[in-house]
Amino acid sequence: MADMAAHGAHPPGFAHQFEEMAQQREAGSLGMWVFLVTEIMFFGGLFATYTVYRSLHPQAFEMGSHLLEARFGATNTAVLISSSLTMALAIHSAQTGKSKSTIIGYLIATLVLGAAFIGIKLYFEWYHDYVEHLIPGIDFVIRPEWGHAGSQVPLFFCFYFFMTGLHALHMVIGIGILSVLAIMTARQRFSSEYYAPLEISGLYWHFVDIVWIFLFPLLYLIGGRYGTGVH
């Protein structure tokens, strides 16, 4: 790569402080992982708090969980996993030098699946929760059939809305990133040698997928969905 040392001889996207493209790529994904570690700690704080309060109020968390529709949570998990596949395929298309319309197609597919996730969440879940008076701080009605643990059910819904809300915020940011990537691809900014923004945004998108992989069982599937008489 010594011939690249002369200025102006750099391939597109290659920053001159790096010795070679492989080093630049490694530095990029390492930096992104450092950011993702801060995200792990950010969501980790919520998961730890969730664990403490669930151990303090197991019954209330179980009752709260049973008020959520597991089928929507499972559907959204499948939607997110599909979007992770299309994201991986978008990067693969760039790596193997496919046409820009192929890459944009996969990016748009990822974006649409991400939007579908938020649509399902808003329309079938959060709106439904609002109608059912299950939003603490806005409109929450404690039902008598919940018994003595009922007064702690709003606590479960606080966790539910904060955790899914924070996750959805990450999805919205991800959709914005995908839009920018599609425009960059259309302007032919990427090649089979340089596709770092795609790779790094992919890491972010998959991370958000992983957060949901844990949120789904922890919020929707507590204590099993078999009849325990606490509905």
Next chain:
Amino acid sequence: MSDQEQRGHIVPVGIYVRIFLGLIVLTGITTAAAYVDLGAMNTVVALAIAVVKMLLVVLFFMHVKYSTNLTRLVIIAGFFWLAILVALTLSDELTRHWTPESGAWSALLPILPRFF
């Protein structure tokens, strides 16, 4: 330097599709398992499946299987710090009732001065 190294590792599409199918199947299993009464094991099973799904995403979709040891070290350090956060928090929260200290103090109340 080879062309392969220059372009980064290319994972075949077949592997992506298989990982995707594996994740969908595991989502089905975790949902179905929630309808079976396993007692306290329900949560353990759900979390174990979630960890397997996370590993599939991290290793293949996020290319960590093909990344350098330095990147892996950063990731493992991140999860290690998360383990410290959870372990130390729970070691306090879950053991508070082990020592009946408040009971011992309240036994002194009758002999303490009235302003207590």
